[in-house]
Amino acid sequence: xxxxxxxxxxxxxxxxxxxxxxxxxxxxxxxxxxxxxxxxxxxxxxxxxxxxxxxxxxxxxxxxxxxxxxxxxxxxxxxxxxxxxxxxxxxxxxxxxxxxxxxxxxxxxxxxxxxxxxxxxxxxxxxxxxxxxxxxxxxxxxxxxxxxxxxxxxxxxx
Numbered sequence: 001x002x003x004x005x006x007x008x009x010x011x012x013x014x015x016x017x018x019x020x021x022x023x024x025x026x027x028x029x030x031x032x033x034x035x036x037x038x039x040x041x042x043x044x045x046x047x048x049x050x051x052x053x054x055x056x057x058x059x060x061x062x063x064x065x066x067x068x069x070x071x072x073x074x075x076x077x078x079x080x081x082x083x084x085x086x087x088x089x090x091x092x093x094x095x096x097x098x099x100x101x102x103x104x105x106x107x108x109x110x111x112x113x114x115x116x117x118x119x120x121x122x123x124x125x126x127x128x129x130x131x132x133x134x135x136x137x138x139x140x141x142x143x144x145x146x147x148x149x150x151x152x153x154x155x156x157x158x
Contacts, residue, residue: 005076013129018077020125021134024118025068025079026089031111032061034095038104041097050101057108064141071134091118105152112149116142
């Protein structure tokens with residue numbers, strides 16, 4: 001029982017999961033801030049439509065950021081919380097000021113691809129650790145985001 005954490009998971013596996021969740025947290029945090037920037041700076045023909053969609057998206061990303069941080073805490077570890085760490089860890093780059101809707105949606109699709117790949121990795125790790133909580137969270141996120149990828153891709157006529 002010495003190598004089992006408070007929720008009954010192997011401590012080493014929980015640590016590895018928390019590290020990977022911190023990587024996901026970093027990506028979500030940069031994705032969130034990029035999307036806020038798109039919302040603030042969007043211009044052009046589709047302004048009203050995209051302004052609202054970007055607000056919807058960043059509100060949803062904020063909820064996921066909180067849930068991921070709380071999952072890291074549940075596993076017995078500490079979520080990283082500063083942008084210096086996020087910039088070092090994130091595979092999603094900070095965007096420059098983007099006011100073109102097509103470019104912003106393209107960036108969003110790349111960000112979704114990045115997070116979905118990480119979430120699939122976490123799903124495998126969680127399965128190996130018998131961590132149903134992390135598995136369920138990742139499954140929900142993947143399912144939601146696959147639909148959003150379809151919708152944003154349709155907007156770009158891809």
